[in-house]
Structure formats: C-alpha cells, structure tokens
Amino acid sequence: MDGKRQAQISELAKTGEVEPVQSHRSTIGLFEARKNLHCALLHRMDNSRGRLFLTITQERSQLSWDILQQTFHFFQNCRIIEIKLLEESLGTVLLTRTTRSMSLTDTGSLYYQDAIGILDAVEKTEQTIREGSKAMRGHLRVNASSSFGQTVIAPMLPEFLETYPDLRFTLSMDDKVIDMVEGGFDLSIRIRAAMPDSALVARRIGVMRQRIFASPDYLERCGTPTQPADLKNHAIIGFLLADHLTSWKLSAAEGVTTLELDPRVRVGNSLVLRDLLIAGQGIGTLPEFVSDAPEASGTLVRVLPDHELPAPEVFAVTASRLGMDAKVKAFLDHLRLALKS
Template structure:
C-alpha cells in the first residue's frame, strides 16, 4: 500500500524554507533527496506543485492549495501527538536548542542536565552560539536570547530570567588609576569591551527617569567572550561591564570590585523563543517552565 504521507514533510519544508537546499539542511537530508521526494509526490498526485530553477522557487496554483491542506493535516497530526504525549507518565522525544555560549554553559546546561537525569526519555540537543539563529530555517525547537528581541515574527516568547549588569575592575587597577565617580570619568580609563562581528557593544544604563542610555566606548582590548573579558579585568587591564552572575565568585574572593554602585544598573531579559504552534508538546512546555523556574536563581 502506498504511503499517503510520503513526500509531504519534504514538500512543506521546501515551501517554508524557500528552496530545496535550505529544506534539506532543516531536515538533515541532501538537496537531491528532498527534490526526489517532491518529484515522487507530484507523480503520485499527477500535478505539478511548484516551478523551480536553480534560483527561483514558486508554488503553482495546485501547489498552493495542496500546501494549505497539508498544513492543516500536519497540525492535526501534531495535535494528536501532543494528546498522546500528554497522557504519558513522563515527557519524551527530541528537543533541539540554541543557547548563547557562556550563558548556555554556565546557566542553561545545569537545567538541561537536571531534566535529563529526571526524564530519561528526553533527547536534548544544545548548540552553543552567540549569533542570532533562524529557528525555522535551521530547525531549532527553542532558542534562548539575551537582551531585546527584535526578530520575533512567527515566534512565541517568554521571559525566563533577568540579568543585572555592573562595571567592575581589579583592586590593583583601582589603586593605580583611581575609581571613577561618574560616567564621564570612564572616558579617562582603560576598558575591556565585548565586540562581535566588528561591532563594539556599548555599555547601557538606566537614568533617574527610568530611560536607558548607552555609554559609547573606544578600547584597544576587545573580546567576543565574556569570560575572557572577566579574566582581563581581573588581571588589571581596565574596567569591564559584565553580568553580576558571571563575576559573583570573583567579587566574593576580592578579585574584582564593582564600581558606581549607586547607579541603577540596566537589567537584561533572557527570553525563550519557539516557533508559533497551536499545540505545544508536553516536553517543550516542561523545558520552558523549568527554565523559567530555575534560571532566575542562577542569574539573580
């Protein structure tokens, strides 16, 4: 008996990704395999679903109608899967997650390990990167992002933690150069700054009126790793602007000293994002709820 669902997943992925190569990356298949699956589907249906060249992909009228029907059918299947999963004694299945490198290692991974120990049928796959991933295009179920989220079209979002930032330096540096009493004095100091893709991240603060403002910086020491910046500040290379959770132990041990503590620090949100869906699988809901419950204790 012919598999009536054969090729549908590949066809929908091609439409959503905008091409065969991108769909292949999303599904973990070669471009050729995706193309052959769609051709077989067209042969079984007896219609042409799309026009494609090496550069252009467009749905035919029949393809558009079929795509919309396929979406409805897949949503029904997802709802059925969710209903079955909800009735299980324990969550199961694969979740693919994208997390910032350092925040992911220090804060998210302990939560993932806790879930993995508690639920042996969960399959958790985490990718560590500080770039902004495309969840749908790259096949992620969930991403954690720090700071403002601007590209959330088609995504659901929930705050899972808050991160307070502070300026700090080593006791030796402050003894040698003095401690700035105002933001204007920072311009006379050495700084160690975060830079990614050639762009320096400004230091942000909140004014008395509650509005946030940026302190533009020039520095001869630029890293794209917060741990390396903390190491440089500890070594007396200058002032650094870092998350409180990252420097907590260094402050306790006297290696770093927070300054300008009477200034209200800017607080960043850490958010979980996932593709919009009418039925969120139990395993996803568990992960998001657990992150929201556990991360504030690590970042507070």
C-alpha cells in the same frame, strides 16, 4: 427546509458541532440529524473527495441514494460532482447510481477497503502525535549563547536529565543569532533589550541586570572611578554583541548619564570578557549570570555601584505557538528556577 434551518445547519458545519439525536425524533428528524453530522464531517475533512466517497459508502447500507439527496439537500450537487471528479481522476467508476439506489463496483470496493485502512493509519498517527506532545519523551534541541549555556544551563542539566530519563537532549551554543528553524531547534534562549518583529514567538522569562566591574588589582593600579566621566580615562573592554558597545547609558538615582566610549579591546564572548577583567586588563560590563560568581569570590568588584546599564530581557523563543510542547515547558520550568537562584 426553511432558510432559518439551513442557516443553522451551515453554522453547525463551520463549527464542527452537531445536535444530539433524541430517541423520540421521527425518521425525518433522524435523517436531519445525520445530515448535520455529515455536514460537520465534510467541513472538518476539507471536502476531500476520497473521504467523501468513504462517507457515502459507509451510509449506503442505511440510506438509499434518493434519501441521501434529500437529507443532504444543499450539499447534494456538490457531493455528486465531487464523486464524479474523483472517478474521473482515477479513470474508473466507483459507484453505480440510479435515482433510487447506489452500489459499489468491484473497483469501488477495492478503493474503499484500501482507503479506509489508510485513513485509520493516519488517524492513529495523528493521535500518537497528540499524545507525544504531552509526553516527556523524544528529542529536545535547545540553542543558547555560550556564556549562558555554560553558566546557567549546564549546571541545571543533570537534575533535568535525571528527572526525564527518556528524553534525548541537544544543547547548541552560539554567540550569534542563528536560524532556529533551519537548525531544527525546538527552543532558543536569547538575551536582548527587545526582540525584533518576526515569525518567531518570544516569551519573556527573566531580566538580566548589567553592571560595571573591574579587578581589585586593576583599581589599585589605575584608580577607582567615582563618577561616570572618569571612565573615559580608563581602559574599557567592550562586548561586541551588546547594544552598548560604544555608548553606555548609566542609570542612577540622580538620572541617566550617557557616555560615548571607544574600547581598545573588544570581544564577542562575555566569559572571555570576564576573564580579561579578572586578569586586570580594564573595566567592562557583565550580565549578572556571568558576574555573580567572581563578585562573590572577590576576584571582581563593582565600579560605580550606584549606576547600572539598561537590563536586557531573557527570551524563550520558539518557531510557533505550537512549539511549546511538554518537553519545552518542562525545560523552561527548570530554567526559571535556575534564573531565580
């Protein structure tokens, strides 16, 4: 075999591709095509000794040992060594070999029959997993903050669960960032200005605007701020998990104003913050998924309506890029619709 041809076969082994066997090829051409196929198989099987043994055994009725050596020219020494190592690890002889032929020992025949059954079972399991990643069944585990879970995810769940009746579903709600791998979650919904670098994969699915609110009762009692500096004279309720707990950057047409504030009351849940604002306890910021309903009912009103804080983004986080199976994709499709509405 010339160097160019050997290089071509090596490339085929790396990519897992083989050349088609044409009916007009000579016997040598058939052997060469068979060699290409087995090189590819060896690469895909990571040169597993057990799989190599099965491959050689399956060929024994079609090719004698010396032709195997010829047609697998650049793999022959590796193959012989690997089979010997397998035999040494088992403490028995699997194949009797001469320069012209090979045959299975009784132990080799037993090993072959058991191993081929195991490999068939593995292949069936792998196929089941591949099909399962495309099917809408199994168990979907989602984590989100309590406020987002109650106001956005909970209302969309009935339709989602009715659409996929064979799907099991778990929703865990935590206001602090959890270890989704340790918790066994398929998906975590996080609202952040930016996701830190990590091994997790974050996909942006929306933007959440942050605005300033108070109740009509509070504004009637304490006055309505007309400029950002007026906020320093009011009772501010802060959100512990926000980037802007004590420093508010308010954007308006005329530019950005930064205020350093010291909230007397600080809470770690935006639903509690909302309820405190409705109760007339002060002024605070809310994401739109929390503020939409009370603003629409008139229990909360905008303060400095021409000003907004930086809008954090909504991220769908998975443990890896392979985490986006059919269940996760379907859930995110419903979630995107809920965010738009």
